[in-house]
Amino acid sequence: MPEPIISVKNLKKTYPGGTEAVRGVSFEVAPGEFFGFLGPNGAGKTTTINMLVNLVKRTSGEIIIDGLTLEKNAREIYQRVGFAMQEVGLDETATAREMLQLHGRLYHLPPERIEQQVAKLLKLVELEKVADRYTHTYSGGMRRRFDLALSLIHEPKILFLDEPTQGLDPHARQLIWNHLRQLNAAGMTIFLTTHFMEEAEALCQRVAIMDKGLIVAEGTVEELVTQHQAKNLEDVFLKTTGSTLGEEDVIANAVDPYARSRM
Ligand SMILES: Nc1ncnc2c1ncn2[C@@H]1O[C@H](COP(=O)(O)OP(=O)(O)OP(=O)(O)O)[C@@H](O)[C@H]1O
């Protein structure tokens, strides 16, 4: 493997209150790779991605992005990285065009560059016709496409996407897939979380599966399918991870005041 563009060693996060969301994960992503990060609800995917982009402070471990560390080079990393996150902040007082322009200024792009980028990205995500509407009036699919445009304003080398196609209809999903494929073909490294196994199969060159704060499987889809004698990636997922739903039942019973009297 060439020098990795993302290198993570023994990364951990314990939230205040004691939840050990990430319990020591290590992985590497090669430049230009399309890397999928999978796992059940609560596995620790968003926590990991948020630590990588410096939105959540890690408890311990090492993160190197494009040869740089967050301790020494946070600003440079910020310039090289784009991200679209799970919890979207939309604005009731700004249009998509205005928000894109604002983001361009936050990244210190020169005014003419901002105009070029805004025009290019609105076209890319097919939002030209609604560019001057307030973003809170957008449908779910429009929002996701707008998020993607925002994350690309400064032409990042590495793109982090937390469930970019959640809640999208098949047309909108295909549209996003095509954009992501184009960006990746042009050399962008993409790190994506998703609950759609067919999405990971369609897009990702390699995947890691996380469960309860740890990586439980990693490789190409073919490698994992062979290794786990599975039918497909979904089968690998089901074989390597546990459901968190059962645990919630246990917790629900634990706080059920009548549980004792029924025992
Ligand atoms: N801000 C927070 N404070 C305390 N605990 C948190 C916080 N954010 C997440 N957690 C907990 O950390 C664990 C991992 O959550 P995380 O959001 O990283 O999972 P995820 O893999 O992204 O799940 P999903 O697929 O549902 O998005 C969960 O137990 C969650 O309840």
Ligand SMILES: [Mg+2]
């Ligand atoms: Mg998440």
